[in-house]
Amino acid sequence: MKQYGALKALDDFSIDIPEGKVGILGPNGAGKSTFVKIALGLLTATSGEITVLGEKLTKNTVDIRRKIGYMPEHDCIPNEMTGVEFLIEMGMVSGMSLSGATERTHEILGHLRMGEEKYRLISEYSGGMRQKIKLAQGLIHAPEVVFLDEPTSGLDPNARREMLETINGLTDVSNTKVLLSTHILQDVEMVCDSVIMVKDGKLQMQEDVKTIIGEKSNFIHIRIGGSKEDFIAELKKKKITAEDNGRVLIVPYKDDSTYDQIIDATIKSKCPLYEMERTSQSMDSVYQEIIK
């Protein structure tokens, strides 16, 4: 738990984060950044304990950061340095030698497809380039895991897509685990294997992204005439629950026999069937349901 005075930033937050690329999704103020900072050892939890990469943070707060990269949410790069100077400095502050940091800097900037501009002052960089440099500094010391806090914050749609592709590319090529904190659903969908949803400092859900988008969220949308109540009652007899969202009725898809049962129910309830369509419930609707 993390408490600031009366405010509980994280409450009863117990979680085992799987390997791979994990997204922490939640609205602004949900406690995502607090969680990331506690995991980095920058903040101390009011109670409870945290283990990162198998090491308890209470014992090893500073040294664990050798294995962790961090990309903060806000703009925090010095304008008076060039991209190359800044990355070398960050590498050396992580404990790398000058030659090691220089080599790695040029490799990363090569992956980021930065040419001559890497020798320009950071003050002359666009928002997208600044974000890329921020990402690069988090990966400079070849960490096992990188914490990305709102990496697409403030970017236009094209720059956002490019940033997410860069994250995917760089972390894949370096085999780095990712913990992505964001309030933007599409970021998680595009980058992560699994997702943790947080609201008001409380864990709401932890699930595989593919499971949410695929198997678990298969539904049939039905539009009928006549009495919806009669139709729903008929479905109930067949042990099928239907949810009325005002415009359509939503029925969970089990297998193809569900279609037959629906048709049978329309006949018995004397409701004309106008439309029946199998849909995948998007992660967006799961997210909206959780945060509402």
Add this chain to the structure above:
Amino acid sequence: MKSKAQVSERFRDFDANLTTRPWIVIGMGLRKFGQIMKFKNYGLWSLIVIVYLFALVRFILFADSENYPCMDMGDEYQRCVPLDYYGDFFTQGGTRIFLISIAAIASGGVIGNDMANKSIHLYLSRPISRLDYLIARFIPVFLIMILVTLVPNIMIFTSMWSDSGLKTDWLLDHKWLIFDLIVQAMVYSTGLAIIGLTFSTAIKKENPASAAFFLFIYGSSTICEIFFIALKVIEVDGADFILLLSVSHLLDCISFAIFDAKYYVMASGFPWETDISNIQIGAVFTVIFAGCSGLMYWMIQQMEANK
């Protein structure tokens, strides 16, 4: 394609071979020292040159090895070259105004700039603690101050030895002085560096932090001296303690204690007697510098928690 695959493999298998925390801190400190000492920092370099020229003219060309390091002034007081060196320019012909200016320029942006552009968050996400960061930021200011305190005094010492004919006996007779010069320079350098960094952390803007530091040190010195003399004239008991509120006078008190000389304040052309015990001086020094260090640590911690 083959070369791309090789690059990716090398990138993936890269061994950062990270060094230990003390080396990270020392490296950070030395790199920052190099940044501050770049020749484009004309103001700082001008002041350093002035200090060296001043030391050369005032303490080397016109000095006499017979009266080095100290000469008696009447029965009670001594006038010592290493004490005069740190003294007020106007009353003792010392370098204080330049030293404080150098400390102000050197320390003003060291932490303040990191806080203003928020890069402090990136530094603190590395394998260093807040204390490590503060030490790394203290090192460059301390080294610059050592450059203008200890080095000129060692030059004066060497010059006096040379003036004595490079005699081994002179060197052996004065070997205690080297230790005293080192301790004195470390006290001044540490004191001014810590207070300068506190202003830098609190104000978070380089030029205002430098100006505020200079005004604080020089202003409090002048104000405390005026009050001290006024209270002395009307013979108020305990007037001496007002000097402990001025950082430069506090450092002078320690400096005199290091040389085992009776502390006096030079004002209106003659020395004003004081009576402050070493324990009182030590206690105030400890409180001020522990307080400044604690305050810096707290401000960084607060900034970290609040983004």
